[in-house]
Amino acid sequence: MVRLSRWVVDGWAELGTRFLPFADAATPDLPLSRLLRLSLFQVSCGMAMVLLMGTLNRVMIVEMHVPAALVAVMVSLPIVFAPLRAVIGFRSDAHQSALGWKRVPFIWRGSMVQFGGFAIMPFALLVLAGAGQSSHYPAWIGQFSAGLAFLLVGAGVHTVQTVGLALATDLVPQEGRPKVVGLMYVMLLAGMIISALLFGGLLADYSPGRLVQVIQAAAVVTLVLNVIAVWKQEARKPLQAHTATASDDPDFAEAWALFKSGPDALRRLLIVGLGTAAFTMEDVLLEPYGGEILHMSVGDTTLLTATLSAGGLFGFGLASHVLGRGFDPFRMAGLGAMVGVPAFAAVILAAPLAAPVWFGVGVLLIGFGGGLFSHGTLTATMQAAPARQVGLALGAWGAMQATAAGLAVAFGGIAKDVYGALTDATQGYIFVYCLELLLLVVTIGAMAPLAGWRRTHHPPILQDQPTRRMT
C-alpha cells in the first residue's frame, strides 16, 4: 500500500516536471509532493466558489423557484468578508500561540466555518424556497439561515485562501515563489473545472435529497482536503512565540501603517483592484453575448468557458516559466494588461463584423492576459511582502482582488442591463467591454511609474537564458 502510494506520487511528480511548466517549483527542502499537497486547499476553495456562484445559483432559480433577486443577494453575501482578508492575514501574522503555529489554527478554523456553512446550507436553501412544510414557518427563518450559510462559507473560503497563500509564501524561498503561484492558480482552476463538471453531473436529475447529499459531501470533502493540505506543513516554532509574547504586539492600524509605507504599496493595491475589475467585469456576460448577439449555439457558448480557462492556464504556465527566470512580476502584470487591450477590442469588433471567430480569439486572449496579470500581481505581492507581514500583504492583495472581482461582476451585469435597456441589447454589452478597455488603459497608466517599467532592467539570469536553453 505504501509502495503503491509512493509510486503514484513519484509518477505524478515525474509526469509533472515533464509536462507542467510550474512543476519544477520543488526545492530540496520542499518536495513537489508536499507542494501539491499544500495546493489542495485551493481545490477546496475552487469547489466552494463554483458551488456558490455557479451550481447553487442555477439550482435555486431553476429548480427551487427562488426569486432571482433574492438569489443574487444571497450569492453576493460572501463579498462582505472580502475586505476582511487583510485583517485575517494580519491576525495570522500576529497570532500568538504556545504551540508555535501561526497559520494552521486559521486554516483549521476557516475549514470548520466553511464545513459548517455547507452543513446547514441545503436545509437552509430548502427552507428558503418554502419547500416541504417550511411554508408554515415565517419566511425570515429561511432567509436568515440561508444568509448565514452563505456568509459562513464565504468567511471560510476567504480565511483558508488568505492564510493558505501566506503559509505557501512562508514555506517557499523567494526564487521558488513564481512557480508556486502558478501551481496555486492552476489548482484553483482545476478545482473549479472538476467540481463544476461533477456538480453538474450529480445534480442533473435534481431532487431535494440529492441536493442534501451533494452539498454535504462538499462539506466533508472541504474538511478532508484542507486537513490533508496542511498536515505537518508548518513547522512549530514555540520558542519564537515565547519571545514574541514579551515584545510589543502591534495592532492592525500600526501594522497597516507600516505596510502602507512600503514601496508603492498603495499604488500596487490600486493596480490590483483596477486590473482585476477590468478582467472580471465581463465574467457573466460572455456566454449571453455569444448566444444573444453572435447567435452561437449553447454548446459553443459553453466552449467559451473552456477557452477562457485554456487561455488562463497558458498565461499561468508562461508567467511561472518567465518569472522563475527573474523577470519582474509587475512588468509581467503590465504585459497581461496590454494583452487585454487587443483582446477586448476583438470581442467588441466581433459584434459589428458578426464574426464569432474574433470573439473566440478575444476570449482566449482575455484568459491569457488575465492569467498573466493575476500571476504577476500575486507573485509581486509575495516577493515584496516583509517577512513579518506576509499574511497582511497577501490579505490586502486578496481583499482588493476579491472585492474588485465581486463588485465588477455585479456592476457589469447591472450596467449591461441598464445601458442595454436605454439603447439596444448589443450596445449594452459593448458599453461594458469598452469600460473594461478603459479600465485596462488606466491600469497600464498607473503601472508606468513603477520601478522596472521604464528603465530597461535585465537581471543577469535573463541574459544567459538563450545559452542555457541551447544546451
Place this chain on the structure above:
Amino acid sequence: MIYGKMWTVVKPTVGIPVFLGAVAVGSFCVHLAVTTHTTWVSKFLNGEPIHKAAASS
C-alpha cells in the same frame, strides 16, 4: 479552561483522533440507525416528493 492540562498526560496524537473519531462514529451510527429503521429517509433520498400539507399518516 477545565481539563485544559489534560494533554500533558494524554498524548494528543492518540487523544484527538479518539475524541473526533468518537463524535464522528457516534453521529454516523445514529444516522445509520435512523436510515435503516425508518422508511422516510430512503424515500426522501430516492427523490420522492414530500407531502406539502400537514396530512400526516
Place this chain on the structure above:
Amino acid sequence: MATDKVGLTGLTEAESEELHRNLVQGTQFFGMIAALAHLLAYIYTPWLG
C-alpha cells in the same frame, strides 16, 4: 515558569491549554452547526409525523 512545565507527553501546560481550547471551541461550533442543521431539517419536514 509554571507554563513551561513539560508533562508526560512532552507538551508544556501552555501548549496543552491551547490545544484544549481549540478542541473545545471547535466542538462547540460543530455542535451549534449540527443543532441548527437539525432544526432546519425539522422545519423543512417534521419527521415522525
